[in-house]
Amino acid sequence: MxxxxxxxxxxxxxxxxxxxxxxxxxxxxxxxxxxxxxxxxxxxxxxxxxxxxxxxxxxxxxxxxxxxxxxxxxxxxxxxxPKFQKRKTYYVLVEGEPTSDALTVLRRGVPLKDGQTRPAIVDIVDPPSWLWERNPPVRFRKHIKDTWLRLTISEGKNRQVRRMTAHIGHPTLRLIRYQIGxxxxxxxxxxxxxxxxx
The missing domain is CATH 3.30.70.580 (Pseudouridine synthase I, catalytic domain, N-terminal subdomain)
Known part of the structure; x- marks a missing residue:
């Protein structure tokens, strides 16, 4: 970064x-x-x-x-x-379809090399209505369904969201920060x- x-x-x-x-x-x-x-x-x-x-x-x-x-x-x-725990909400397009167990891992906190993350708030959502076309566009694979997540965290480790979704086996394809406080x-x-x- x-x-x-x-x-x-x-x-x-x-x-x-x-x-x-x-x-x-x-x-x-x-x-x-x-x-x-x-x-x-x-x-x-x-x-x-x-x-x-x-x-x-x-x-x-x-x-x-x-x-x-x-x-x-x-x-x-x-x-x-991070000590102020300012909430940040992201819309995250991930590869594949996370199970409820995978989402539970995010909600409990993910062990990363630089420490355990705080529990996240995460839900599967429809693509946001305000979504714009990305340049360059996301590469889609015909036989793998992708999933949008709305994910809220209260810290900011380096590339944290991407590492969290990779930990549960669903790489981030697109990451949009929607809200800070x-x-x-x-x-x-x-x-x-x-x-x-x-």
Whole structure:
């Protein structure tokens, strides 16, 4: 997972003068969750023209959906630090059809190399009505039925959701973060953002 440089992170934490700015971005796939990168990279600077805001938490390059940016260090911490247990909800397309026993494993917590996950809230759902076409599209296999899950966690280990579904034998094909705390991506098309000034 690409991380924005610590220089940016420390600068963001120190900026708490003036109004608190919150930016909600629907991050498209293949966009780095940082403002700098190689010349061929697509980064947040291609979407967010607002100075002084930085991501609160991570969203992998190959994942889509809600990203919160802010100029507030304390707010960044409340969103990204696992001790605050900020809930994050994802819509996850997985390969195959998970059994009730497999879902129970997710609900109890999954043992990963970097520790046991907290219990997740997870259900099988229909494809969300707001779903957009992904570029590039998901590769489907004709003889394997895929399943959408709505999964809520309260921590943020590196690539956690993907590792959780892999643990139960159902690799993640598409991952969209829909909600962080009280914020959702409702009304935001991929690449669009909404600014909130507190």
């Amino acid at each position: 690409q991380k924005y440089p610590s220089r940016q992170r420390s600068r963001a934490v120190s900026r708490d003068k003036g109004p608190q700015i919150i930016v909600l971005l629907n991050k498209p796939m293949n966009v780095l969750c940082q403002f700098t990168g190689e010349p061929t990279d697509t980064t947040l600077k291609d979407f967010i023209p607002i100075p002084g805001v930085y991501p609160a938490g991570r969203l992998d390059k190959d994942s889509e959906g809600l990203l919160v940016l802010t100029n507030s260090g304390p707010l960044q911490a409340r969103i990204s630090d 009280e914020w959702t991506l409702d009304g935001l098309a991929p690449g669009e953002y909404r600014q909130i000034t507190v």
